[in-house]
Amino acid sequence: MRDIGPLDFSVAAGECVCLSGASGAGKSLLLRALADMEPHLGRVFLDGVGCEIVPAPQWRRNVALLTAESAWWHDRVGEHFSRVDESLLAELGFEKQVMGADVHSLSTGERQRLALLRLLAGRPRVLLLDEPTASLDPLNTERVEHLLRRYREEQDAGVLWVSHDPLQVRRVAHRHWHLEDGHLREEILST
């Protein structure tokens, strides 16, 4: 177990908070702890209900983490989806035939975008995004940002977004925190 903190923060419904910090500062670890994937001493609440009294799978469906690298366990893309929203597919630049594609034939960026759709299909209440656009070109970055904004507004979802790109932070964030030496520092967002 590693020590990052003590940290005390909250993300409101419908709010997007960006998180930055040097690599190794513990951003990913923090997101994993929030999704209850790491043993942790801190306490996490969703709408006032503590993480520890919610069954773990249910907690993770509500507080959904998108990892920096996507992982796939079946051969075909479609086998990973319980349901497919074709309009969302189109919004990220996919035809619906992509569901029949071999996972290994896709690029890292394509897999990353599909992993986002796979996560959103569960209708999570909170999104923890670990550099969701790191492997994307500018066009697809814009598509993802747009889709996430729409999801956040329609579902009134809270978003905690790890990003290294100051321009992106300015585009998507309501608030911006910087994690350093176990402290969260609130950065001023220049508009």
Add this chain to the structure above:
Amino acid sequence: MNIIRLDTWDLSLAAMLVLVLAGLSFRLQLGASKQLLVAALRTAVQLTLIGLVLKLIFANVHLAWMLAMATIMLLVAGREVMVRQQRRFSGPWGYGLGTLSMFVSSFAVTLLALLVMVKAEPWYTPQYAIPLLGMVLGNAMNGIALGLDRLTQGAWQQRRAIEAQLLLGFAWHEAIAATRMEAMRAGMMPIINAMTAAGVVSLPGMMTGQILAGTPPVEAVKYQILIMFLITACTGFGTLMAVWLGSRHLFDERQRLRLDRLQETR
């Protein structure tokens, strides 16, 4: 029984063959001649010792002796299961998991065989109990070691896919299901192969031994079939149990994949 006794000369002649082989491997620089001689020496010493022990136990038929012997066999097999894993559970689980599964499956199967099928008088007659337990335990040991090794290796290699499934809200047993099935299959494969080839490709050792000792072949075959089925049941149930318990222990109470519970050896 019309048994032909082996004298010292017969054994020495066989030992000579091993010595010649060791000499040849030395000349070919295989680097195996020392290992070969040590292993041959171990065979001779270990088997002689067990022969003496068996002689002692056969002469003093007593439940306490049998239990002591069975316990030692179990503990040694448990250690063997543990050292055969590349990534094993750290702490008491490393030894306990395989040993417990072997204890439950092999002792249950052996007791069933002794009490219901063989019906010797008394039921713990060492002439039946020790070879039965030995064969059952030895095979269960192989299956459980293979199954657990495949489970922990699989979980290690597939950790990102397993965690991705947990993150999507799958329960631990869904996330580990594919790895677990693979491990259970791997543990049962050797015994399935052995049954498939029995009598066609290989003559099982026990049956061969009985025939050499003068038992009518059909009687020996009946024993061999009984043993094969017992071994299969024991290996199968033991492997299922060990892999199931092991897969459960890979996750904690919050259904997190806890690979920190494994330690790498070698």
